Amino acid sequence: MNDTMWIHTLEKQALAGESLNREAILRLLALDPASEAALCLGRAAGRLARVATGNRGRVWSAIGLDCRPCPKNCTFCAFGARWGLMREERELAPAEVIDTARRLVHDGADWVTLRTTEFYGFERLCRLARQVRDAVPGAYHMVVNTGQMGDAEVRAMQAAGIDVVYHSLRLGEGACTCFTPEERLETLRAVARSPLRLAHLVEPVGPEHSNEEIAHVLMTALENGAVLSGVMARVAVPGTPDGRREVLSERRLAQLTAITRLCGGLRVPDICVHPASRLAVEWGANVVVVEGGAVPRHEAFCGEAWRGFDMAQARALLREAGYAVNTAEAAPGRDGNCAP
Ligand code: SF4
Incomplete structure (x- = not known):
């Protein structure tokens, strides 16, 4: 079967709730991004996105709580102590975090993520999450993106009002990072055993990653029950x-985003692309990211939105691609995609 006919078959399978196997994922990854087949893939993913999401675009917001030189020295991260970029430590005060969260929710964010380095402190993070939940009403999902965790930590997070965990097996884990894949998998399994929901992108992707590596990380996200997936590019x-x-x-x-959409089918309604891209939003992504504060993709603390991509731009990008989005004034109630 030629590529175009085969992609139409995959689209029907995804709509019928069938999963793609590794062989199919590798064949999609091997397509030339400039080819007609890749265009066909992107369009199929765009159609599937409308069905899987009920035509709903969403904004993932992230507040980086702490900037500090990190001895873990992941090769892609601005915080690595060895690179000497973060000379001064900086940490947001709880009142700053609450103000930022309030603004993001007012502006229509669907997720508010508290993101930390490995050194912030787990109990402090739970206390802060509870403070934000108590101070900022709304139908948003409270997310943490922090270090490794087990069953006890997961239970504490749930008690603190957190309902989503962002965690990922990174591309190049163990080579570009100082974590072993097994450490990451233990955390993913702890989340999978809990009522908390998992968000897991394929990241940080660069041209150096083989199709086999990308397929492995994507399949790991799906096998661990991620309800939000997608792709984050490595930033230089x-x-x-x-x-x-x-x-x-x-x-x-955009091609990788489209593949995550086809693989996620109807089970993974929210597919994210970061940094935001109009083409990727047309090719299956319904989620874009607004982030600020401590950002591992930036060589200094971000007082404003990273790269200037703020809530207004995020909403406009999704709307231009035909998605319905939250208004700035009122976020709608949870619709079950990630609800606890
Ligand atoms: S990615 Fe996390 S663990 Fe790695 S250097 Fe950055 S802050 Fe440290």
Whole structure:
């Protein structure tokens, strides 16, 4: 069967709730991003997105709580102590976090993520999450993106009002990071055993990653029950070991996004792309990210939205692609995609 006919078959299978196997994922990954077949894939993913999401676009917001030199020295991260970019420690005060969360929710964010380095402190993070929940009413999902965790930590997070955990097996885990894949998998399994929901992107993707590596990480996200997936490109942060490396083309990023959409089918309604890309939003992504504060993709603390991509721009991008989005004034109630 030629690629185009085969992709139409995959689209029907995804709509019928069938999963793609590894062989199919590898064949999609091997398509030339500039080819007609890749365009066909992107369009199929775009159609599937409308069905899977009920035509709903969403904004994932993230507040980076702490900037500090990190001895873990992941090669893509601006915080790595060895790169010397983060000379001063900076931490947001609880009142700043609450104000930021309030503004993000008012502006229509669907998720508010408290993101930390490995050194913030788990109990402090839970206390802060509870403070935000108590101070900021709304139908948003409270997310943490922090270090490794087990069953006890997961239970404490749930008690603190957290309902989603962002965690991922990274591409190049153990080589570009100092964590072993098994450490990551233990956390993913602890979340999968709990009522908390998992968000897991394929990240940080660069042209250096093989199709086999990308397929493995994507399948890990799906096998661990991620309700939100998608793709985050590796950003070349000047001064880090990856600072001079080539980054993904927009078309390849959109192709990978489309593949995550087809693989997620109807089970993974929310597919995210980061950094935001109009083509990727047309090719299956319904979620874009607004982030600020401590951002591992930036060589200094971000007082404003990273790269200027704020809530208004995020909403406009999704709307231009035909999605319905929250208004700035009132967020709708949870619709079950990620609800606890
Ligand atoms: S990604 Fe996390 S663990 Fe790795 S250097 Fe950055 S802050 Fe440290």
